[in-house]
Amino acid sequence: MYAIGIDVGGTNLKAGLVNEKGEILSVSRTPLHFTTAEDLAKVLADLALQVMGDLSPDAIDHVGIGIPGAVQGGNILFTANIPMKDVPLKALFQKHLNLPVTLANDADCAAAGEYLFGAGKGTQDFIIVTLGTGVGGGLILGGRLHTGKCCAGEVGHMVIDLGGQPCGCGRAGCWESYASATGLIRMGEEAAAAHRDSLLNQISREMGGLNGKSIFSAADQGDPAALAVTAQFAKYLAVGVTNLVNILQPDVLAIGGGIAGAPDHLLLTPLQNYVHEYCYGRHVGHYPKVVKAQMGNDAGIVGAALIHTLL
Amino acid sequence: MYAIGIDVGGTNLKAGLVNEKGEILSVSRTPLHFTTAEDLAKVLADLALQVMGDLSPDAIDHVGIGIPGAVQGGNILFTANIPMKDVPLKALFQKHLNLPVTLANDADCAAAGEYLFGAGKGTQDFIIVTLGTGVGGGLILGGRLHTGKCCAGEVGHMVIDLGGQPCGCGRAGCWESYASATGLIRMGEEAAAAHRDSLLNQISREMGGLNGKSIFSAADQGDPAALAVTAQFAKYLAVGVTNLVNILQPDVLAIGGGIAGAPDHLLLTPLQNYVHEYCYGRHVGHYPKVVKAQMGNDAGIVGAALIHTLL
Numbered sequence: 240m241y242a243i244g245i246d247v248g249g250t251n252l253k254a255g256l257v258n259e260k261g262e263i264l265s266v267s268r269t270p271l272h273f274t275t276a277e278d279l280a281k282v283l284a285d286l287a288l289q290v291m292g293d294l295s296p297d298a299i300d301h302v303g304i305g306i307p308g309a310v311q312g313g314n315i316l317f318t319a320n321i322p323m324k325d326v327p328l329k330a331l332f333q334k335h336l337n338l339p340v341t342l343a344n345d346a347d348c349a350a351a352g353e354y355l356f357g358a359g360k361g362t363q364d365f366i367i368v369t370l371g372t373g374v375g376g377g378l379i380l381g382g383r384l385h386t387g388k389c390c391a392g393e394v395g396h397m398v399i400d401l402g403g404q405p406c407g408c409g410r411a412g413c414w415e416s417y418a419s420a421t422g423l424i425r426m427g428e429e430a431a432a433a434h435r436d437s438l439l440n441q442i443s444r445e446m447g448g449l450n451g452k453s454i455f456s457a458a459d460q461g462d463p464a465a466l467a468v469t470a471q472f473a474k475y476l477a478v479g480v481t482n483l484v485n486i487l488q489p490d491v492l493a494i495g496g497g498i499a500g501a502p503d504h505l506l507l508t509p510l511q512n513y514v515h516e517y518c519y520g521r522h523v524g525h526y527p528k529v530v531k532a533q534m535g536n537d538a539g540i541v542g543a544a545l546i547h548t549l550l
Numbered sequence: 551m552y553a554i555g556i557d558v559g560g561t562n563l564k565a566g567l568v569n570e571k572g573e574i575l576s577v578s579r580t581p582l583h584f585t586t587a588e589d590l591a592k593v594l595a596d597l598a599l600q601v602m603g604d605l606s607p608d609a610i611d612h613v614g615i616g617i618p619g620a621v622q623g624g625n626i627l628f629t630a631n632i633p634m635k636d637v638p639l640k641a642l643f644q645k646h647l648n649l650p651v652t653l654a655n656d657a658d659c660a661a662a663g664e665y666l667f668g669a670g671k672g673t674q675d676f677i678i679v680t681l682g683t684g685v686g687g688g689l690i691l692g693g694r695l696h697t698g699k700c701c702a703g704e705v706g707h708m709v710i711d712l713g714g715q716p717c718g719c720g721r722a723g724c725w726e727s728y729a730s731a732t733g734l735i736r737m738g739e740e741a742a743a744a745h746r747d748s749l750l751n752q753i754s755r756e757m758g759g760l761n762g763k764s765i766f767s768a769a770d771q772g773d774p775a776a777l778a779v780t781a782q783f784a785k786y787l788a789v790g791v792t793n794l795v796n797i798l799q800p801d802v803l804a805i806g807g808g809i810a811g812a813p814d815h816l817l818l819t820p821l822q823n824y825v826h827e828y829c830y831g832r833h834v835g836h837y838p839k840v841v842k843a844q845m846g847n848d849a850g851i852v853g854a855a856l857i858h859t860l861l
Contacts, residue, residue: 316834387799393830397793401711482708488698519704523627
């Protein structure tokens with residue numbers, strides 16, 4: 240049997256045909272532009288038909304659709320970046336292609352993919368923390384996706400620095416204001432401005448600004464200003480990761496997103512060291528594995544296709 | 551059928567005979583003084599026999615023992631207040647009374663009791679936060695006790711104020727340094743010292759110090775210094791509660807422990823207002839219920855007796 244996973248991104252839609260081993264056998268994508276929810280459902284169904292190729296619908300076990308927002312049952316409750324609210328997307332999709340459909344949050348899909356075939360394989364309790372514009376999270380607890388009453392896993396909106404950086408959520412000091420790419424770039428630009436002779440400053444001037452990659456690159460070349468920024472960033476990341484570890488005691492916690500690709504000695508290793516030194520479980524010799532996510536963007540497609548097995 | 555719950559406290563041992571409705575039918579207690587783990591097991595078995603009265607062991611379904619520390623399988627890994635480490639308590643107990651035995655963390659037992667018969671009854675996802683010397687937590691997720699790899703629920707060791715109050719766990723700014731009775735008393739004594747004409751100062755002088763109850767009592771009488779302290783305390787509590795809500799989205803979150811008995815207008819109501827105003831789920835109209843625990847000390851006994859049903 241096969242399943243289809245569809246990733247609804249802010250700018251692109253991408254579908255994949257997935258087998259039971261988590262392999263993506265074919266992919267189809269299209270830019271996101273639609274006027275109505277009905278249009279979106281039609282485009283998604285067309286994408287699904289494309290990846291099916293010559294397969295009959297009988298060969299498809301399930302369709303999973305990952306949404307960058309909150310879902311419940313077959314409905315989109317809310318998305319941050321696409322103008323949709325209270326949309327019965329499952330029912331609209333099934334008008335075009337009558338297969339079992341699961342809607343899920345996209346971070347949950349990535350968590351499911353990594354849990355089934357990547358960094359979380361073989362564990363009971365797995366957390367993925369995704370470092371992007373914000374800090375997202377997905378929780379697999381006791382082998383099941385934990386969604387709570389709705390939209391659990393908003394780990395980025397955990398205050399770690401009371402009265403600190405203002406956050407779009409209305410509070411101040413949220414983890415994602417520090418441990419996201421956005422937070423890293425803010426700290427990088429501040430350091431570049433404060434250290435005019437730094438490589439960081441030079442890169443910022445030449446490239447018209449910094450990004451996560453250029454900051455880690457400057458640090459990797461030994462620039463003291465950049466090294467101070469990445470060390471601080473790793474500590475911010477580690478504080479929130481250790482909070483999650485103390486609360487949930489997972490077997491494995493994985494970090495994903497572009498920034499997770501930074502050189503290990505600048506991010507993963509200091510993160511692991513901090514968790515090892517400060518996690519509460521050290522009193523009884525229990526340490527979670529802290530690793531990088533393994534599947535990159537594939538996790539979203541594979542996880543969407545198979546997330547119904549974790550509900 | 552009946553079950554026996556035993557609560558191993560820092561100063562007392564207390565056993566209860568519990569029926570399927572969560573009613574405690576008989577209780578027996580004794581001060582904690584023992585020299586060896588074997589002695590402790592014998593005392594616990596004697597307590598269990600006492601509450602059984604004329605019942606035969608065949609009428610007892612299960613014995614649960616709540617331990618103030620970390621357990622795994624039938625072993626105590628570590629306790630903070632009793633000198634025990636790597637003790638096979640289940641096996642030692644069964645030498646005296648050969649019944650099915652479950653060891654569990656005492657906060658998990660309280661969570662189980664409240665989940666089955668108190669504030670969490672009828673829910674899927676339930677969190678209890680216990681405000682005492684520290685801040686403890688118990689998590690029931692998807693209807694099962696969540697222990698993680700070991701000793702999950704150390705919610706008090708979540709940093710909310712980076713670089714803030716030093717904590718015994720080795721970090722600084724842990725939630726329990728602010729939202730515990732210890733944190734409240736520290737803030738109260740600081741305010742009493744700073745406001746010599748306050749009622750808080752008067753009480754501190756007359757009683758030789760403050761406690762949680764006297765601080766809330768002074769606030770309830772309108773003392774401005776005390777009111778400022780309890781308002782700040784409620785905010786600290788609310789910050790961590792909202793973090794937990796954003797991460798786990800429970801149906802119900804209950805606060806327990808002596809301080810939870812403070813007048814509602816000074817603690818529960820401002821806590822509920824903060825969560826309502828700032829929780830991430832408000833974007834989709836999802837608010838958890840934030841309530842007081844209902845069962846008091848009984849939760850530990852009842853939960854210990856029946857925690858095996860949630861594993």
